[in-house]
Amino acid sequence: MQDFDYWEPDSLAEAVTILSALKGQAFPLAGGTDLLPKLQKGQVSGSGVVNLKHVPELAGLGMERTSLRIGALTTVSSLLANKEVSTYFPALAGAARALGTPQIRNLATVGGNLCNASPAADLAVVLLAYEGRFKLAGPGGARTLAAQDFFIGPGQTALTQGEILTAVEIDIPPLHSRSAFLKHGLRKSHEIALVNAAVQLTLESGTDKIAATRIALGAVAPTPLRVRTAEAVLVGTRGGSAAWDEAAEKVMAAVAPIDDIRSTGAYRRHIAGVLTRRALHEAWGEAYETANHA
Amino acid sequence: MKLPITLKVNGESYRLDAEAKRTLLDVLREDLALTGTKKGCGAGECGACTVLMDGKPVNSCLVLAVDASGREITTIEGVGGLDGLSPVQEALVDHGAVQCGYCTPGVVLTAKALLDSNPHPTEAEVREGLSGNLCRCTGYVKIVEAVLAVSRASERRD
Ligand SMILES: Cc1cc2nc3c(=O)[nH]c(=O)nc-3n(C[C@H](O)[C@H](O)[C@H](O)COP(=O)(O)OP(=O)(O)OC[C@H]3O[C@@H](n4cnc5c(N)ncnc54)[C@H](O)[C@@H]3O)c2cc1C
Ligand code: FES
Numbered sequence: 189m190q191d192f193d194y195w196e197p198d199s200l201a202e203a204v205t206i207l208s209a210l211k212g213q214a215f216p217l218a219g220g221t222d223l224l225p226k227l228q229k230g231q232v233s234g235s236g237v238v239n240l241k242h243v244p245e246l247a248g249l250g251m252e253r254t255s256l257r258i259g260a261l262t263t264v265s266s267l268l269a270n271k272e273v274s275t276y277f278p279a280l281a282g283a284a285r286a287l288g289t290p291q292i293r294n295l296a297t298v299g300g301n302l303c304n305a306s307p308a309a310d311l312a313v314v315l316l317a318y319e320g321r322f323k324l325a326g327p328g329g330a331r332t333l334a335a336q337d338f339f340i341g342p343g344q345t346a347l348t349q350g351e352i353l354t355a356v357e358i359d360i361p362p363l364h365s366r367s368a369f370l371k372h373g374l375r376k377s378h379e380i381a382l383v384n385a386a387v388q389l390t391l392e393s394g395t396d397k398i399a400a401t402r403i404a405l406g407a408v409a410p411t412p413l414r415v416r417t418a419e420a421v422l423v424g425t426r427g428g429s430a431a432w433d434e435a436a437e438k439v440m441a442a443v444a445p446i447d448d449i450r451s452t453g454a455y456r457r458h459i460a461g462v463l464t465r466r467a468l469h470e471a472w473g474e475a476y477e478t479a480n481h482a
Numbered sequence: 483m484k485l486p487i488t489l490k491v492n493g494e495s496y497r498l499d500a501e502a503k504r505t506l507l508d509v510l511r512e513d514l515a516l517t518g519t520k521k522g523c524g525a526g527e528c529g530a531c532t533v534l535m536d537g538k539p540v541n542s543c544l545v546l547a548v549d550a551s552g553r554e555i556t557t558i559e560g561v562g563g564l565d566g567l568s569p570v571q572e573a574l575v576d577h578g579a580v581q582c583g584y585c586t587p588g589v590v591l592t593a594k595a596l597l598d599s600n601p602h603p604t605e606a607e608v609r610e611g612l613s614g615n616l617c618r619c620t621g622y623v624k625i626v627e628a629v630l631a632v633s634r635a636s637e638r639r640d
């Protein structure tokens with residue numbers, strides 16, 4: 189493991205001060221499940237680690253009026269144990285369930301999953317589909333970014349020097365909405381996604397017409413990808429397999445997957461279409477129940 | 483950079499100075515001589531290094547020792563030994579679910595945490611619960627049967 193200096197700030201202001209004083213030479217540490225393997229291999233270009241675990245402003249998971257505030261330090265297993273998450277945000281619960289192993293879920297945090305900015309990150313694709321608001325704090329003060337403006341490229345985010353992700357907020361979906369998350373890998377669990385997908389459908393009350401939809405995919409582009417062209421073909425339709433096929437075509441046209449040791453790009457593109465159809469079908473079935481039998 | 487650390491392991495408090503870069507796994511094995519916790523991959527993949535932190539299984543190879551300061555750590559030495567095996571250990575022996583034994587300490591701790599939070603899991607829950615503990619020998623069937631047997635035995639007692 190490479191050498192580093194270590195800090196344990198106990199307030200957000202102190203954490204920001206340390207990180208900005210060290211000018212990009214120090215890294216925040218949350219659960220460590222992405223950072224520790226990199227430090228073990230000596231792949232971190234920096235000499236300091238700033239443990240965020242004692243910063244109270246980054247903790248907490250709960251409803252604030254009509255949105256859910258997810259503190260950056262929220263672990264994946266606490267997402268799974270949360271009632272609001274399972275009731276209102278089934279795609280988030282699904283992604284949390286599909287992430288890593290029980291041991292990893294007890295360590296891994298939401299903030300770490302997002303700031304690590306892997307194109308395959310399971311929570312990133314979901315928070316993109318839920319139009320999460322990313323709360324940042326840095327030497328210049330606090331600011332809020334839309335999920336899609338946060339991810340810049342593989343391992344790259346919009347965080348500037350000294351900036352920390354403090355929380356993500358997501359709004360309770362409108363009535364008659366339903367979301368779904370699907371992940372495709374080579375094993376049933378303990379697997380980084382070859383492709384993952386999150387969708388949300390909102391139906392008009394008392395009808396089976398689609399009022400709004402959101403479609404996001406991961407591991408098929410340099411960042412998690414929102415596919416608005418696919419969303420557009422669904423709005424105003426009654427869904428069904430022809431509509432899902434059309435949306436899947438748009439997704440397959442929009443993605444830009446790479447070949448790597450885990451999969452070919454062509455296979456990823458195919459799976460992106462398959463997951464889009466299945467996720468839409470799953471979300472639609474459940475949204476239809478709530479819109480027509482409420 | 484050396485830091486003073488207080489580790490609470492199996493109910494005992496240990497004070498030591500450790501480099502910031504040392505993992506909980508290495509400090510347990512090398513400084514505290516608690517070598518029941520095994521090192522496999524060192525990267526969070528295999529689960530051989532599993533310990534309980536505040537009752538929850540974690541990969542001790544991914545935790546800095548300084549970061550474990552003040553948390554309650556349980557290692558295999560705190561669960562049962564030759565003078566009395568825990569129910570999960572008994573069941574693993576009875577079912578022939580231990581071959582080389584390298585994965586066993588991690589399996590025991592993970593299964594114990596699973597049964598503590600969910601005393602009567604389904605087979606699917608047991609398999610998912612143990613998905614972070616790789617075993618190269620047994621093929622998992624006997625491990626899963628052993629954990630289910632502990633659950634059934636406690637059901638009879640309930
Ligand atoms: C065996 C294994 C399996 C895995 N499986 C999956 C999987 O199935 N799906 C998946 O998506 N991921 C998976 N991962 C990756 C990892 O577990 C997750 O990305 C996890 O959520 C990272 O969170 P962390 O708290 O451990 O991050 P850390 O390692 O602590 O941090 C990750 C990065 O984010 C930065 N950071 C952390 N918090 C903040 C913050 N608040 N503000 C600014 N920067 C911050 C750190 O500096 C670091 O660069 C796996 C990892 C392992 C080892
Ligand atoms: S040694 Fe920690 S998971 Fe393999």
Ligand code: FES
Nearest residue numbers: 582585617618619
């Ligand atoms: S018994 Fe040998 S690895 Fe499990």
